[in-house]
Amino acid sequence: MKLLEQRILSEGELLSGNVIKVGGFLNHQIDVGLLLEMGREVKRLFAGEKITKLLTVEASGIAVATAYGAVMGLPVLFAKKHGTSNLSGQMLYAPTHSYTHNVDYNMVVERRYLSPCDRVLVVDDFLANGQALCSLCSLVEQAGATLVGCTVAIEKGFQSGGRMLRERGVRVESIAVIDRIEDGKIIFRD
């Protein structure tokens, strides 16, 4: 989506380790209007898929998924990164690794909120190595629900996550795909 690409070019910052900082509009400060526009695009892309629920993971995925839920008229379920005192009942777990924080952890959702009747769209802000999306897909599978696909705001096309998921047959729709970073410049995939 041109609108998102333009924002990445005008406000994104390249930090060391190919970290693309978009904290001005996506994952620290949130331009809710932009997220609603992205939600309209996602609604169009997945029209007819009879999605019943959006699934994401805390923290920054929550903003994206909530805006999409507002546009698509859908509830959001967010996986937690830690058990807390306000979870109860039977849980589903999926081990994962965060490259941003360099830690292993278990994503957890309460089983009662994902049922075999659900048709789930997995939502996140970034796709790089695909660890978070794979774990979210595993939660959908463990619940016996149907995985409609995954959508992320920004895919780093030069990392392996997108290819790995598509090779497994998962539909992945990224609102912007960064093909490569060349001489400190961001080049999008057509």
Added chain:
Amino acid sequence: MKLLEQRILSEGELLSGNVIKVGGFLNHQIDVGLLLEMGREVKRLFAGEKITKLLTVEASGIAVATAYGAVMGLPVLFAKKHGTSNLSGQMLYAPTHSYTHNVDYNMVVERRYLSPCDRVLVVDDFLANGQALCSLCSLVEQAGATLVGCTVAIEKGFQSGGRMLRERGVRVESIAVIDRIEDGKIIFRD
């Protein structure tokens, strides 16, 4: 707001230690339509206040603030609970304590996203001891921005946070206030 009170009564669960579990619609699975309704109420309550930004803290505050941002046409800034590799520049810190997770931590925001020109409404899902809201207010103050007030979905009126903030002169608007829990029943304040 009656709509929220009804949902708390019909779906809320009382866990030990006066934990009120509302994971079915507020802080695990999210009923985005309900949050948008709450946003309309908050917009009405703070009409004329010329708010420029909503400030919350990860994780479950993000859903509430994003829905309010959609209704009010405002950007959201969420404080992080840990420094991460995608924060940069000058930071503002506020020490706090989470009773839910029983840990001390520093809330952090990048200074560039809160300016003296901002008129900030602090948003969160719960108000109990008021630790999180106090720390968010401290971030607003450190930035030299104007604190318009605080709004939470559910205030536990039998804990001290709401009184403490109001005694300091902070405007606090809670969408539902639980006055007390009596014989395992939730009683709302009028």
